[in-house]
Amino acid sequence: SQTIHQWPATLVQPVGSPLSLECTVEGTSNPNLYWYRQAAGRGLQLLFYSVGIGQISSEVPQNLSASRPQDRQFILSSKKLLLSDSGFYLCAWSMGQGNEKLFFGSGTQLSVL
Amino acid sequence: GEDVEQSLFLSVREGDSSVINCTYTDSSSTYLYWYKQEPGAGLQLLTYIFSNMDMKQDQRLTVLLNKKDKHLSLRIADTQTGDSAIYFCAESMYNAGNMLTFGGGTRLMVKP
Numbered sequence: 001s002q003t004i005h006q007w008p009a010t011l012v013q014p015v016g017s018p019l020s021l022e023c024t025v026e027g028t029s030n031p032n033l034y035w036y037r038q039a040a041g042r043g044l045q046l047l048f049y050s051v052g053i054g055q056i057s058s059e060v061p062q063n064l065s066a067s068r069p070q071d072r073q074f075i076l077s078s079k080k081l082l083l084s085d086s087g088f089y090l091c092a093w094s095m096g097q098g099n100e101k102l103f104f105g106s107g108t109q110l111s112v113l
Numbered sequence: 114g115e116d117v118e119q120s121l122f123l124s125v126r127e128g129d130s131s132v133i134n135c136t137y138t139d140s141s142s143t144y145l146y147w148y149k150q151e152p153g154a155g156l157q158l159l160t161y162i163f164s165n166m167d168m169k170q171d172q173r174l175t176v177l178l179n180k181k182d183k184h185l186s187l188r189i190a191d192t193q194t195g196d197s198a199i200y201f202c203a204e205s206m207y208n209a210g211n212m213l214t215f216g217g218g219t220r221l222m223v224k225p
Contacts, residue, residue: 044201
């Protein structure tokens with residue numbers, strides 16, 4: 001069966017520090033991968049998605065970047081965090097075959113102080 | 114354009130039925146989904162319906178789709194305190210690369 005791992009679960013970082021959140025998927029190959037941000041337990045904002053290694057689409061221009069160095073690995077990064085980057089970050093994957101059921105990781109609560 | 118809307122809150126008593134509503138604007142939706150999010154956790158896929166269906170039942174969950182009115186609902190029978198969570202509806206559209214668009218979520222509070 002497929003599983004998705006996301007870490008860390010919580011992170012407190014000072015303003016101006018770098019960020020690296022990692023997500024890996026097991027049990028499937030060539031998944032579509034996604035990074036979402038959720039502010040204050042509300043709606044989801046799609047940040048990045050990837051349909052293959054090295055292929056990244058950005059939905060919202062901002063202080064963040066994403067990379068997919070391996071088929072089942074998706075990384076969210078920042079060189080210098082802003083206060084506004086605080087939020088709950090969710091990684092997700094789908095099979096990309098028409099019925100786009102998304103399966104989510106457990107999330108990372110990021111607090112930028 | 115894509116727009117999925119949900120009411121913010123719903124409060125019910127334990128044992129009652131809950132009905133969470135969702136409206137969407139794009140008639141080219143292919144699949145519609147319901148996700149559940151418990152506090153501090155990721156989203157869990159509850160159920161989904163193909164756009165050519167009007168109803169789907171799965172144990173305590175019933176999904177109704179009114180394609181003419183672009184209205185989707187999730188009915189939870191015999192609501193339990195463990196059903197307290199935020200519920201998100203989402204649609205995917207073939208002409209948008211099957212990307213999902215999420216509603217803002219409805220917070221369901223179940224009172225004992």
